[in-house]
Amino acid sequence: MSEKIKIYVVEDEAITAATIKSYLHQVGYEVCGMADEATTAWKEIQSVKVDLAILDINLIGEKDGIWLAQKIHELGTIPFIFLTAYGDRKTVESALTFKPDGYLIKPFEEMDLYTAIKIALEAFSNRATTKPLAETDNVVVNDSLFIKDEHILVKLTIDDIQFVKSDGNYLELHLTSKKHLVRSKLTDFAERLPGNFIQVHQRYLVNLSKVEMIGNGYLTVAGKEVPISKSFKDNLFGSIKTI
Incomplete structure (x- = not known):
């Protein structure tokens, strides 16, 4: 049985969060959770099935998206994409410390988000396996296989x-x-x-x-x-x- 790719969104701007959720649904992904601050997001990411996380760098609360990225990087089981309104050199260099699988600058379009997610899944798969599949849109991550079905990736349990x-x-x-x-x-x-x-x-x-x-x-x-x-x-x- 095929499953939709599950994405967790961490964004403290309500309008942006709603836009991301709408975009994800339009391209066939499932939003498995949303949070506006890092500590809540970290607790939920550990307790629900997540295939990829989208993290705003600047968040409300004591912890920011960089802190959350470090936690996810240490966990090592899911890819993540940074989202920010700031594209300055200092922000980019700080974000790259924990090797994100993608980086999006606000504002962005639906296809920008879709492309970033697809690249992130493939980049994560290539790090997690010793031999990527050549000339294919299929990606293996942990116990799941992502296959190209029309314009989206569909998840199968291996x-x-x-x-x-x-x-x-x-x-x-x-x-x-x-x-x-x-x-x-x-x-x-x-x-x-x-x-x-x-x-x-x-x-x-x-x-x-x-x-x-x-x-x-x-x-x-x-x-x-x-x-x-x-x-x-x-x-x-x-x-x-x-x-």
């Missing part, structure tokens, strides 16, 4: 993938209720997935947790037959023994 079928430079990702087509080589894609995904054929990867039965030269996943080739048979049974 363990919801039942099996993957290669078709040249494209892959079919088979989930419970639907199928997604992404651009990637099977070998490159396999290196980005957790160990429960095993190659059983030159053209197939399977999620071992979804396998229902193993027969002579095939296995079934959700009632669908997937071929097993002799060259990958030992790898399959060896993986089953280690579970």
Whole structure:
């Protein structure tokens, strides 16, 4: 099942916060929380599912966006974008200390925000993994896969993938209720997935947790037959023994 990307917004100007929320909804993202000061935001970010945070640098209260950025940077599990009305050298240098994944100057348009988010997700993914997928709009972050669907990124939970079928430079990702087509080589894609995904054929990867039965030269996943080739048979049974 696909999920919308969840974004947390930290902004103390009510009009700007409402604008950001509207823009995010228009491009298909979900606002999972909003706050106007840093300490409240930090508590909520740790307690809810967040895929990316947008942080205003200058906030009300004792702590500012730089302080919050440090906390998120130390946490290391989500990307963040700085938002500010000030583009002077001192502000920029201070903001860059904690390696933001994006930087937006107010005022901005919907496409500016969308572009910053997409770049931030990809930059974070490239830091978190050793080998990015070449020539693709797909991004892996923690236990989720973000795939390009028209003009937005759609989030899939990796363990919801039942099996993957290669078709040249494209892959079919088979989930419970639907199928997604992404651009990637099977070998490159396999290196980005957790160990429960095993190659059983030159053209197939399977999620071992979804396998229902193993027969002579095939296995079934959700009632669908997937071929097993002799060259990958030992790898399959060896993986089953280690579970």
